[in-house]
Amino acid sequence: MSQSLPLPPYKKLSGSLLLFSPRILQVPMSANHTPSRSKPRIYSIGHSNHTLERFLSLLKEHKIEVLVDTRSQPYSKYAPHFTGEYIKMELEKAGIPYLFLGKELGGRPEEPEFYDSEGHVLYWKLANSVTLREGIQRLEEESKVRRVAIMCSEENPSCCHRRLLIGRVLTSRGIELDHIRGNGQLQTEDDLVSQEAQNSLFEQPEKAVWRSIQSVSQRGPRQSSSEH
Numbered sequence: 001m002s003q004s005l006p007l008p009p010y011k012k013l014s015g016s017l018l019l020f021s022p023r024i025l026q027v028p029m030s031a032n033h034t035p036s037r038s039k040p041r042i043y044s045i046g047h048s049n050h051t052l053e054r055f056l057s058l059l060k061e062h063k064i065e066v067l068v069d070t071r072s073q074p075y076s077k078y079a080p081h082f083t084g085e086y087i088k089m090e091l092e093k094a095g096i097p098y099l100f101l102g103k104e105l106g107g108r109p110e111e112p113e114f115y116d117s118e119g120h121v122l123y124w125k126l127a128n129s130v131t132l133r134e135g136i137q138r139l140e141e142e143s144k145v146r147r148v149a150i151m152c153s154e155e156n157p158s159c160c161h162r163r164l165l166i167g168r169v170l171t172s173r174g175i176e177l178d179h180i181r182g183n184g185q186l187q188t189e190d191d192l193v194s195q196e197a198q199n200s201l202f203e204q205p206e207k208a209v210w211r212s213i214q215s216v217s218q219r220g221p222r223q224s225s226s227e228h
Contacts, residue, residue, distance in 0.1 A: 022125075040175045042143050043064060043148065043186075044150050047087075065097075066098075067149055067151055070150050070161070072102045072108040105136070105166055107121060108121060116209075121216060127165065127168070136169055164213070
């Protein structure tokens with residue numbers, strides 16, 4: 001039996017034991033630290049509208065050894081070749097194992113308590129959930145023995161929960177996150193943070209709540225999006 005991994009320091013707020021604060025600046029992805037290649041490292045990728053051949057070539061180019069699907073619903077209306085069972089079969093043909101962790105790490109949970117009144121997903125609540133923490137632990141364990149990439153649908157990680165939710169939790173646990181972009185480039189988290197700061201497009205108000213960018217409804221029709 002594997003030993004449980006230590007959790008990050010918690011914050012006690014309003015009488016509740018929380019690992020993460022609702023306020024987004026309590027869990028920053030800082031551009032001030034120096035990345036180290038000795039740190040644990042996980043990769044992220046969005047399938048976007050890539051052909052299957054192009055997607056597989058990106059994984060092979062970056063020597064990915066296991067693909068972790070973090071979509072709540074593993075299908076795509078506009079790219080049906082990324083439906084869970086099909087992409088699993090094609091990945092395994094290419095020698096890359098497929099692991100579905102959409103239940104643990106998906107960005108659109110079924111439980112209504114993870115949504116605010118406007119339909120935004122409350123990432124801070126998800127980050128404090130046992131289910132997500134179990135998914136994070138599974139990622140950590142996989143990354144110790146294999147080169148892992150987490151997948152969602154959006155090419156741009158800046159607007160995808162694989163970075164805004166999963167990436168923040170990983171960063172808080174000392175794990176580096178690199179992003180495989182559609183053009184084949186590997187973009188580090190620090191590079192992305194610096195780019196956003198220069199463009200001033202992703203500034204958050206000081207008291208912004210850590211939640212999904214878009215409003216989604218847990219009762220609405222399932223669609224392929226970065227919020228999955």
